[in-house]
Amino acid sequence: MLRSKEEPATEEFLRSLEYYHLTWPVARLAGLLKRDYGRKGTTLTAADTTIAAVALVHELTLMTDNIKDFPMKELTLYPLPVA
Numbered sequence: 475m476l477r478s479k480e481e482p483a484t485e486e487f488l489r490s491l492e493y494y495h496l497t498w499p500v501a502r503l504a505g506l507l508k509r510d511y512g513r514k515g516t517t518l519t520a521a522d523t524t525i526a527a528v529a530l531v532h533e534l535t536l537m538t539d540n541i542k543d544f545p546m547k548e549l550t551l552y553p554l555p556v557a
Contacts, residue, residue, distance in 0.1 A: 500524065511545065526544050530548060534550075535551070535552050537554055538553065539554040
């Protein structure tokens with residue numbers, strides 16, 4: 475639950491983020507990643523493969539504290555400290 479005194483800073487942070495649309499190339503790549511890793515015995519969620527696909531299509535670095543969910547060699551990761 476968001477405290478009212480935190481609302482302005484939270485809104486400012488959220489408005490500073492860039493938004494990337496879920497396009498056909500992103501959706502297709504997400505599906506291929508899920509399928510291909512599943513065939514190798516690695517189960518990935520649709521959410522994680524979609525996040526990875528957005529980063530790959532737009533050549534972004536993905537910041538995460540859960541690198542095990544993003545095993546794609548072609549994906550550039552910025553590991554965050556685990557809380």
